[in-house]
Amino acid sequence: MRVVWFGILSAVFLMAPAADAADVAAGKAKAEICAGCHGDNGISQMENIPSLAGQPDQYLQWQLVFFRAGSRKNEQMQPIVEQINNEDIRNLGAYFASLTPPKSPGDDDPDLSKKGAQAAAGRRCASCHTDSYAGTKAVARLAGQREEYLVKALHDYRTSQRVGGAGAAMAEIAYSLSEEEITALAHYLAHLQ
Incomplete structure (x- = not known):
């Protein structure tokens, strides 16, 4: 009987949609506000502003959490992170991680x-x-x-x-x-x- 219940429960969990799965399309839509500083497709053109394209998903999520919690501080980021929830953070991480990293310039030195x-x-x-x-x-x-x-x-x-x-x-x-x-x-x- 335990085997049957285990099999049924396993099937239910496998068929259930992942509640925490990131939505890259939703991340892209949310990232429109990020483009002003971090650039189109996550490639920054502004001095002292990092490119986000190709950064690891978990790294991006943690940085947003640190900004939102106030342990990382930045005047431009604070009003933005106050408007995002955990789902937005997952989606933004997945979106920027899915982008092609910036091409490095030719080495002049x-x-x-x-x-x-x-x-x-x-x-x-x-x-x-x-x-x-x-x-x-x-x-x-x-x-x-x-x-x-x-x-x-x-x-x-x-x-x-x-x-x-x-x-x-x-x-x-x-x-x-x-x-x-x-x-x-x-x-x-x-x-x-």
């Missing part, structure tokens, strides 16, 4: 990239961000991100202006970086494909 690669290897950045720096799960994609934004993010971690998620690990890493290493690391990562 390969020597600086070499120094950046050395800084990344010395800090074991790939152990969290993956060997391709494409990120995974709740860890950010760094490859192809805006260079000046990466510099800003590292400075924000170093000065504890940015918290949330792996904030403690990032603060420790960023604190040990020299200005020259921050510049080189940002250049290297921004020019990865």
